Amino acid sequence: MLTEAETIVAHANRIADLAGSSAMAYFRHLLEIDLKDDESPVTQADRGVELCVRAYLEQHFPEDGILGEEFGQSDLTCDHVWSIDPIDGTRSFLSGHPMFGFLLARLHMGVPTIGVIGMPALNETMIGVRGGSAMLNGDRVCVSSQTSLDQAILYINEAEKMFALQPQTFSGLLSAGQTRRFGYDCYPHALVAMGHVDAVVDWDLQPYDYLPLVPVIEAAGGIITDWNGQPLALSSGTSGVVTAATADLHAELLHLVGS
Incomplete structure (x- = not known):
């Protein structure tokens, strides 16, 4: 029997896989590029990935709120809220550079408790759990000991x-x-x-x-x-x-x- 945290992590891994597959379907293909009010670029890939993630969350976590970069927020007063950055590094993405990411967090009462850093073009997914471990493709990772x-x-x-x-x-x-x-x-x-x-x-x-x-x-x-x-x-x-x-x-x- 999985704990609640393990269940959420399993969902987070599935979401990262979905988001990565969706992003790579657009990567290094012809993109339509629009500019937001702050002149930052946005493409159909940004919107497509976020819609894919939102559909999953609305199916599996209908009582949770959502904060997304492209489609705004819904009910941030919920105990649990998901934060989505579908393409972190759109300029990298649209120029064919593989260092773009996918970012996802689940928050409890405004505090991030589970975080995902997905790097679709590198086939890397990092998941961290508050009070738990940070894992890269299933293997535990830790910071350096540098103090100076x-x-x-x-x-x-x-x-x-x-x-x-x-x-x-x-x-x-x-x-x-x-x-x-x-x-x-x-x-x-x-x-x-x-x-x-x-x-x-x-x-x-x-x-x-x-x-x-x-x-x-x-x-x-x-x-x-x-x-x-x-x-x-x-x-x-x-x-x-x-x-x-x-x-x-x-x-x-x-x-x-x-x-």
């Missing part, structure tokens, strides 16, 4: 936006860490959970971008908060995120982004 920023592998996500809107912070990050890489979207955070990267500083995120990351990072032993060190939840209303493998590393980065 001077020795860390650091990813800076959304660098051009940070340069434009947070130039002082961006300048400080350029001299932080032993190895620095510019990145985008969810995969650098997943690499922290796997132990390959030590930290990520991210900017300009929406709830559906960061909520699924929280259970994965925390279940892998890491720390993820906003730039003020506050926990991430449905009500956070933040756009800056710091992910780190250890408390010492996280504290160093908070000091840097808060300066």
Whole structure:
């Protein structure tokens, strides 16, 4: 007999498989590209994947609320709410780059308890359970033991936006860490959970971008908060995120982004 958490994880795996299959049916094919009000691109793939996921959730979890990037929200006052980012990294997707993801979270009273980071083109699915384990394709993963920023592998996500809107912070990050890489979207955070990267500083995120990351990072032993060190939840209303493998590393980065 499966526990409730195991049942939800089984559903999450099925959803990730469905979303991945749906996304790959569009990948590297001719796409119709529209621009949203903020000039970010959206394609029929984004809409198609989210509709596929919503149909599954409405069938199996009809009493739960839904927050989706493309089709908005329904009853966020429910005890349980699902957060969906159908194509995390639409610019990567539409340019044929395989580093796009699928993000899913289930929240209880606004707190993410189960998170999914799916990488369809890489055939990787990470699932984290609050108070449990983080698994990559069924194998447990954990963060690194790095405690010093001077020795860390650091990813800076959304660098051009940070340069434009947070130039002082961006300048400080350029001299932080032993190895620095510019990145985008969810995969650098997943690499922290796997132990390959030590930290990520991210900017300009929406709830559906960061909520699924929280259970994965925390279940892998890491720390993820906003730039003020506050926990991430449905009500956070933040756009800056710091992910780190250890408390010492996280504290160093908070000091840097808060300066």
